Each structure stands twice: as C-alpha cells, then as structure tokens.
Amino acid sequence: MTNFISIHDVTDLQALIKSGLEAKENPFADQHLGKNKTIGLIFFNSSLRTRLSTQKAAQNLGMNVMVLNVGQDSWGLELEDSELGNPVIMNGDKAEHVKEAAAVMGRYCDIIAVRAFAGLQDRDKDYREQVMTQFVKYAGVPIVNLESATRHPLQSLADCITIEEFKTKARPKVVLTWLPHFKPLPQAVANSFAEWMNHNDVELVITHPEGYDLAPEFVGNAQVTHNQNEAFEGADFIYGKNWSSYTHYGQVLVQDPSWAVTMDKMRLTDNGKFMHCLPVRRNVKVTDEVLDSPQSIVIDQAANREWSAQAVLKEILQNG
Numbered sequence: 674m675t676n677f678i679s680i681h682d683v684t685d686l687q688a689l690i691k692s693g694l695e696a697k698e699n700p701f702a703d704q705h706l707g708k709n710k711t712i713g714l715i716f717f718n719s720s721l722r723t724r725l726s727t728q729k730a731a732q733n734l735g736m737n738v739m740v741l742n743v744g745q746d747s748w749g750l751e752l753e754d755s756e757l758g759n760p761v762i763m764n765g766d767k768a769e770h771v772k773e774a775a776a777v778m779g780r781y782c783d784i785i786a787v788r789a790f791a792g793l794q795d796r797d798k799d800y801r802e803q804v805m806t807q808f809v810k811y812a813g814v815p816i817v818n819l820e821s822a823t824r825h826p827l828q829s830l831a832d833c834i835t836i837e838e839f840k841t842k843a844r845p846k847v848v849l850t851w852l853p854h855f856k857p858l859p860q861a862v863a864n865s866f867a868e869w870m871n872h873n874d875v876e877l878v879i880t881h882p883e884g885y886d887l888a889p890e891f892v893g894n895a896q897v898t899h900n901q902n903e904a905f906e907g908a909d910f911i912y913g914k915n916w917s918s919y920t921h922y923g924q925v926l927v928q929d930p931s932w933a934v935t936m937d938k939m940r941l942t943d944n945g946k947f948m949h950c951l952p953v954r955r956n957v958k959v960t961d962e963v964l965d966s967p968q969s970i971v972i973d974q975a976a977n978r979e980w981s982a983q984a985v986l987k988e989i990l991q992n993g
C-alpha cells in the first residue's frame with residue numbers, strides 16, 4: 674500500500690482487518706516502525722474521532738504528529754491548476770496554491786493524511802476528488818484519506834473490524850439505512866460503507882426513500898429496497914446514516930421522521946446491533962432508547978477507528 678484513498682488500495686481486506694485486531698491486542702508492538710517519522714494531519718473540515726484516533730494510532734506506532742486546520746491555521750488553498758491558455762489567477766481569497774503547499778508539507782512529513790468533504794454544489798467536481806487527487810499529485814509522500822468528497826475508508830475499515838468482532842454468523846445480514854436529517858450531508862460514509870461491504874463476506878441490503886439512490890459503482894451487488902421494515906427483518910447489523918440526494922445532487926428531498934431508527938424497528942431484527950459512524954443527532958435520526966440500549970455498538974465502533982488507522986499506517990510504514 675502506498676496511498677490509502679479507497680478500498681482499491683487494499684490488496685487483502687481480511688489481512689487488514691486482522692492487522693487492526695492485532696493492534697488492538699498489542700498497540701505498541703510496532704513502535705519501531707514510526708521512530709523518527711512524522712505524519713501531518715490536514716483538516717479542511719471539523720473532526721473529533723478521525724483527528725484523535727489517527728493521532729493516537731500514529732503515536733502507538735512511534736510517529737511524531739503535526740495537525741493543521743487549513744484556512745484557520747494556514748492560508749486558504751487554491752486547488753485549480755492552470756491549463757494551457759487558461760492560467761489560474763490567484764487574486765481572490767486563496768493565498769497559496771496546493772502545488773506549493775502540498776509539496777512543502779511533503780518535505781516536512783513522511784505521510785500526509787487529509788480530510789476534505791464534498792461541497793455538494795457540483796457533483797462532477799466532488800466525484801473527481803479534486804483535493805485528494807492534488808495531494809497525491811504534488812505531495813511526493815503517501816496520502817491517507819481522512820474522509821474525502823466521496824469516501825471515508827478509515828471509517829469503513831473500522832466498521833469491518835467492528836462487524837468481525839460482533840458477528841454471530843459466518844455471513845451476517847447487514848442493512849445500510851438512510852436516516853432523516855434537515856441539512857444536506859455528503860454521501861461519503863454511505864458510499865464507502867457500501868463499497869467495503871461489497872468486498873466483505875456479508876449479505877448487504879440498502880434501504881432509503883425514493884430519490885436517494887447512491888451512485889451505482891458504490892451500490893455494487895447490494896439489494897436495494899424502499900421498504901425499511903422489510904429490510905430490517907432478520908438483520909444482524911443496522912448501519913444508520915443520512916445522505917443527501919446523489920441524483921438531485923446535494924438536495925434534501927425528504928425529512929420523513931418515520932425513517933428514524935426506533936426500538937420497534939430494532940425488534941424486527943435478529944437481535945441486531947445498531948451502528949453509526951457518529952456524530953449522531955439523538956431523536957432526529959435514532960432514538961435515545963436505541964442508542965442507550967445494549968444493541969447499540971456505536972462506542973465500540975468509534976473506538977475501533979484507532980485500530981483501523983493503525984493497521985493502515987503500519988502497512989504504509991512497512992512499505993516505505
């Protein structure tokens with residue numbers, strides 16, 4: 674593994690899950706790998722879990738960590754490249770071009786990890802993954818995706834580790850359900866979860882209201898239904914997430930509160946576990962009763978972010 678942008682950078686998913694579980698058992702076994710190495714964590718957007726878990730994972734591996742909030746701690750970054758006959762003229766509010774910024778960060782860091790969400794204004798632009806692409810192009814060191822416009826692979830790996838720990842059947846039924854929300858949110862977590870589950874040994878069902886289909890390349894072989902109750906029947910894992918429309922890009926088409934996860938819906942499952950990447954708005958997307966029940970494993974899931982990050986950083990350091 675050189676970069677970790679998506680599942681396509683993973684050669685053996687089961688081995689990576691196992692590596693995460695081994696890190697959890699013995700967090701400091703590989704401290705020598707990161708000695709005198711530095712990781713830069715670059716945030717264009719807010720974070721709690723991703724920031725702290727990646728920092729902790731890097732420290733477990735003996736690395737030094739630097740964190741930068743773009744636009745707050747640093748200059749605003751211009752991301753567009755000049756084209757022949759069409760130069761980018763930087764006379765606006767962006768004082769530095771990513772071409773210099775990423776290259777300079779690459780001189781200070783052995784690995785750079787970047788978070789940059791979708792703008793939700795221009796689908797083609799978001800799905801081109803401009804920020805990740807520019808960092809890969811200009812940094813000259815391995816790049817790790819801390820959630821990009823279309824994917825959140827460290828979250829998805831933590832989700833795989835969590836399902837591995839909690840599953841009671843060889844091939845569990847996993848349901849990705851859309852949840853109601855009043856603000857437009859990116860598709861990244863849902864896309865990524867569907868993509869990784871398509872590579873995992875699970876029965877994947879995706880349920881959402883009409884108009885909320887994910888891009889076909891992420892849906893893969895999943896069964897898709899607009900009947901949430903039917904989807905929940907016999908499920909082993911319920912993975913809740915809101916996303917805005919992909920078809921009517923970035924729009925909130927429905928806020929129907931009946932799509933929230935309640936205890937009545939959880940009773941349709943086979944004693945299923947409730948998962949969510951967090952942060953979650955209580956009693957908007959899921960009730961207190963579900964989140965506070967033994968069926969909720971959201972804290973274990975968030976804790977596994979440390980081990981997913983450690984497995985990925987370890988593999989990059991070993992290949993460096």
Ligand code: CP
Pocket residue numbers: 719720721722723724820828950951952
């Ligand atoms: N799940 C997740 O990525 O959390 P943060 O946005 O807090 O990092």
